[in-house]
Amino acid sequence: MNRLQVDSHRLRETCHWLYHESGLRSVHITGRDAYLIILARTCRMFAFGGTSLIMALFFTTLGFSDPQLGLFMSMTLAGDTVLSFLLTFMADSLGRRRVFFGSGLLMSISGLVFLYFENFWILLLAAVIGVISASGGDFGPFRAIEESVLSHLTNPQTRSDVLSWYVVTSNLGSAVGIEVAGRVIEELKRRGGWSEIRIYHAVFGAYIVMGVANMVFSCLMTDNCEITEPVLSIDEGAQVTQGLLSNSDEEAEDEIVQPTTESPVEQKKSRFAEISSKTRSVMYKLWFLLTVDCLADGMVSYTLTNYYLDRKFHLPKSQLGDLMSTNYILGSISTVFAGPLSRHLGLVNTMVFTHLPSSMAVLLFPVPQGIVLTVILLFIRGGLNNMDQAPRVALIAATVKPGERTAVMGITSTLRTLASLLGPSITGALADSDKFWVAFVAAGALRVAYDLGLWAMFINVKLHEHEESDQDTSKARRVADEEESTD
DSSP: OHHHHHHHHHHHHHHHHHHHHTSHHHHHHHOHHHHHHHHHHHHHHHHHHHHHHHHHHHHHHTTOOHHHHHHHHHHHHHHHHHHHHHHHHHHHHHOHHHHHHHHHHHHHHHHHHHHHOOOHHHHHHHHHHSOOOSSSSOOSSHHHHHHHHHHHHOOTTTHHHHHHHHHHHHHHHHHHHHHHHHHHHHHHHHHOSOOHHHHHHHHHHHHHHHHHHHHHHHHHOOGGGSOOSOOOOHHHHHHHHHHHTSSOHHHHHHHHTOOSOOOHHHHHHOOSSOOOHHHHHHHHHHHHHHHHHHHHHHHTOHHHHHHHHHHHHOOOHHHHHHHHHHHHHHHHHHHTTHHHHHHHHOHHHHHHHHHHHHHHHHHHTTSOOSHHHHHHHHHHHHHHHTTTHHHHHHHHHHHSOGGGHHHHHHHHHHHHHHHHHHHHHHHHHHHHTTOHHHHHHHHHHHHHHHHHHHHHHHTTOOOOTTHHHHHHHHHHHHHHHHHHHHO
16 A cells, blocks of 8 residues: 555656646646637647648649749748738737737638639739748748737746747647648548549638637637737837838937827837837847748748659658658657756757757758658658747747837748748749759758857847846736636
8 A cells, every 4th residue: 555655656746747847837827828829829730731731732733833833932921921010010009819810810711712713813812912821831920929929928937838838739730730631632532523623622621710710719818918018000110120121220229219109108118119229139130040041941841842752752642641740740749848958958059959950951851862761851850840949939038028029029920931932932943943952952051050150149148137027917917817717
């Protein structure tokens, strides 16, 4: 009996340790809004995963050329850039939940167009104006606002863990989406009576459903998701962005400190789009590095990687789906450890030492002529590729003021998307000239440069200088919620 008690005690201690070290406790204490945001992105990435498997194959079946595919992906990213820019600067003034709802609606409308139409220009228009993921990545208006909300809901101790699970579950969503899409395609082919184009159309039905799910989740979120400070208008936000793109820091400063409103209270308290010179001095370097990384990612997105594998090895769609699904699952498993690693190694070290091997795998991806070594490199890339995401968002949140986060993350998202614009067109041209492999070599080299530059520039950056007041506010809000729930 005593031995059973000892074993039971050890089991409880082990479970308690895992509960804390895995970051699940951090997610639990952050509360309902964190669950809904994580669930919303998981559903969204389920849809994006399915489209990443079929998008290039869908266009090839419709008879579109490789340059047209590259143009479509680039223009889709351009549309995402404009949409993300507008909605990010409007989010805190209009309401973050309203923006989430509107984005889900646009996602559903885009899926509806892809369900019924086959004309290149109609599909392109739907992708540019709406929310469609041509690459499998989350480049739309959701991510920057979600990351800002999660940073707002958490504190320095819980932030890395919550953001890690935000990435983990999204990878699982992508994995399941790819697997389901691959299996559905093969099953419909076996049944007969389904043309290949009609089968691809059917996949977009799930895209519509997940857009509606995101709308529902936005309606269930609480007021805690909204910013409590007064915010600037979109016109003032545009002034800030113009200042950020200016060559002169002094001129940018002048534009920022002269809001259009004449109210001194607004001038003092508005923080939405007002980004301090100290923040900009740090973010300029990070933005430059992220543009390099995102240019590389745009050249070898998973949609284009699927296309490369299909052209090189002519794999069945179900097998291709299995490979990419496993790839995302490995990424999910590894990302669980991003939070604990960040606590022990630091944010920058975790970002660099996990992302660098992934970059080398991209660089070497075209070298093997057999499927086995190619898949090993694919799994190394996918397994480690996303471990830098949560630490990166935590790094941004730790270096900027709480009132600047939505604007900074919105600009970060916009610049990342802009940097990704050229990638698909470059790869499309290379694929059309039978030099597809060059895209992976160039992208791998750019990613390695990003990793080394990140370590050199940010290893000594001071963190959490603005966290104390934000942490007190978050704590008070959670206490108030707990008291309300017990009444």
